[in-house]
Each structure stands twice: as structure tokens, then as C-alpha cells.
Amino acid sequence: MLRDAGHLVKIIPPQFVKLFVKSNKNDANDAQTICEEMARPNMHPVGIKTVEQQDIQAIHRVREELKNHRTAKANQIRGLVAEYGLVSPAQLSSLRSAIPMWLEDASNGLTMLFRQLLEGLWMDLCALDQRMVELDKQIAIIAQENPTARRLQQLRGISPLIATALVSTMGDGTQYRKGRDMAAAIGLTPRQHSSGGKERLLGISKRGDSYLRCLLVHGARSAMYAAKDKDDRLSRWITNLQERRHANVVAVAMANKLARIAWVIMSKGVDYDPDFSPAA
Structure with missing residues (x-):
């Protein structure tokens, strides 16, 4: 209704707004906090779902x-x-x-x-x-029936369940600048605890939609299982990583790659090309 009236609507993640609450919670403080957060240039709003x-x-x-x-x-x-x-x-x-x-x-x-x-x-x-x-x-x-979901299913490890979950949660993915941003929003990138110029990367952040993250990890395990019988670039990448890392680490890394490739398919409207999958 607000958009139909000509207003620019943005949804702000509540965990970011909470940081600017200066006193007790009431309508006046909430309105002031929302306005202060909206004025910040690095604020990333949540995509509005259709x-x-x-x-x-x-x-x-x-x-x-x-x-x-x-x-x-x-x-x-x-x-x-x-x-x-x-x-x-x-x-x-x-x-x-x-x-x-x-x-x-x-x-x-x-x-x-x-x-x-x-x-x-x-x-x-x-x-x-x-x-x-x-x-x-x-x-x-x-x-x-959904064209984006059909293209996503070209990617190994993406079933109809995962494809529709990506479409319902991420839309066309254009709210993210690159695939890593979407993977970070799903919680598949390492959590940082760096200080004094020393970078320290921990486990994945587990931010965002836990349901979608779980589906992507399960899809990654399916892709890992099928990689042993294939010789394409993505399968070789999975096989080489399995030789050096634990299976759970490989599954999360593959889920991260699936999210990045999915962003290219969704945001660019292109079909999946296995020759360019490692660089997506």
C-alpha cells in the first residue's frame, strides 16, 4: 500500500536497528532509531518479497x-x-x-x-x-513453471525444492553486488574475529535463513556423491578438495559455491555453464 502511494519502502534488518537504540524502547525512540539507521550510507536493506x-x-x-x-x-x-x-x-x-x-x-x-x-x-x-x-x-x-527455478535446476545439487526456496528467499538476487554477498547473507562464509591487522577466520557465520542454508548443504552433499563418477571441472574441484579436507568442510564449501553460481544464474538470467562454474 505504501509503495502504491508513491513512497520508497525499505525493510531494515532488526539486528542493525537495535544497535542504535539509545534508551528504553518506545515509539519515539524507535522512530528516531529507524531514521538514524536509514540515513547511513552503508545500510543494506532487506529485499521486499513479491x-x-x-x-x-x-x-x-x-x-x-x-x-x-x-x-x-x-x-x-x-x-x-x-x-x-x-x-x-x-x-x-x-x-x-x-x-x-x-x-x-x-x-x-x-x-x-x-x-x-x-x-x-x-x-x-x-x-x-x-x-x-x-x-x-x-x-x-x-x-x-518459474523460469528462474528452471535455470537453477541445471546446476548439480539443486533440486526443485532448493530452486524454489532460493527464488522465494532471494528473488532475482539483484539486491546483492556479487555472489559472495549472497553466500554471506545465507551464512555460508567464514565468521571473522580479526584485530590489530591479524586476520582470524572462524567457522561459517550461520546468518540468514537457516532453512535455505540447510537445503544448500544437503544439495552440496548430493553433488559430492555424484562427483566421483564425473570428470568435469566442478567434479575435479570437489574430488581434489575431498582429498585434503573433511567431508563436512567440503560440503559447506560446495554449498558456498552453489550459492555463488546460483547468484549468477538468478541475477544475470543466464543458463548454467559448467565450463565457468569454478570462476563464478
Whole structure:
């Protein structure tokens, strides 16, 4: 509404505004702090999301919540059946196969009351699985229809889930000057603790959207797994790095590279070119 009225709207990260609060929190001090922060030349505002981005992000948030509920439901089932001496498998797919066998086995010591309860929990788990499948189908359709998401999927390790998450969170990426800035916003660059001219780099900063950062790391692990059977420049870079560093370090470094390459694809509107991936 403010933009429709002709106003220039900028969203300021709250952690930056908090630094300039001089006294107690009230409306007058908040307004003064916001004005002071807006006047600073090095202030980097947050990109304003479009309606399409908000819709995609809502789907991702709902899917992530359903996934957490499904994990909690599976753990609840494991804990309850353990009281009856039944050892449940660790994998969720194996648990889905084990529950019907428990219900059919009359000699496992389960009472009729608990069997009815377990059947209800089984139906809850199936309902969560069905909702996850429906949302995955919606995400796949969006990833196919959105041109930026289609280009991002050309990059190894970027699935429809990761591509749509990048589009919903980062938009077209033009709010960042270069790929490193976007990787830093996601929290994939080293955290600095330098002083007296001595540079000291720590682990990654873990700033920004933890959900997107987690997806990129998982996508990087997938790219690492596929690199052993390929001989392109990116695969050779991954293989050489795996020979010198721990697998977790390689995964984060690959996630950083994925974010930088994704910025080029999103901001420039170009297709992925594997010959130039190491220099992106």
C-alpha cells in the first residue's frame, strides 16, 4: 500500500536497528532509531518479497512444519512400542513397513487397546505423508513453471525444492553486488574475529535463513556423491578438495559455491555453464 502511494519502502534488518537504540524502547525512540539507521550510507536493506515469493515461501514453511510433525510422530511411535519390547527401525521407510506387521502379529504382546491406539497413530503418520506428497507436487509444478527455478535446476545439487526456496528467499538476487554477498547473507562464509591487522577466520557465520542454508548443504552433499563418477571441472574441484579436507568442510564449501553460481544464474538470467562454474 505504501509503495502504491508513491513512497520508497525499505525493510531494515532488526539486528542493525537495535544497535542504535539509545534508551528504553518506545515509539519515539524507535522512530528516531529507524531514521538514524536509514540515513547511513552503508545500510543494506532487506529485499521486499513479491506476492509470488510469499506464496512459495508459505508452501515451504508449511512443508517444513509437517516434516517436523512427522518426525515427532515417528519418534512417539518408537517410544511407545519400545515399552512393549518392540525395537523399531531407525529409517522412517522401515518404520512404515513395520507398523502393519506389528498390528497383524498376535504374539508380540500388544494389547487390544494399544493396537487400536497404534492404528490411530499409523493413520496420523499416513496423513502427514500424504500432505507432504501433495506439497512436493505443488513445489515441482512451481519449479517447472518459474523460469528462474528452471535455470537453477541445471546446476548439480539443486533440486526443485532448493530452486524454489532460493527464488522465494532471494528473488532475482539483484539486491546483492556479487555472489559472495549472497553466500554471506545465507551464512555460508567464514565468521571473522580479526584485530590489530591479524586476520582470524572462524567457522561459517550461520546468518540468514537457516532453512535455505540447510537445503544448500544437503544439495552440496548430493553433488559430492555424484562427483566421483564425473570428470568435469566442478567434479575435479570437489574430488581434489575431498582429498585434503573433511567431508563436512567440503560440503559447506560446495554449498558456498552453489550459492555463488546460483547468484549468477538468478541475477544475470543466464543458463548454467559448467565450463565457468569454478570462476563464478
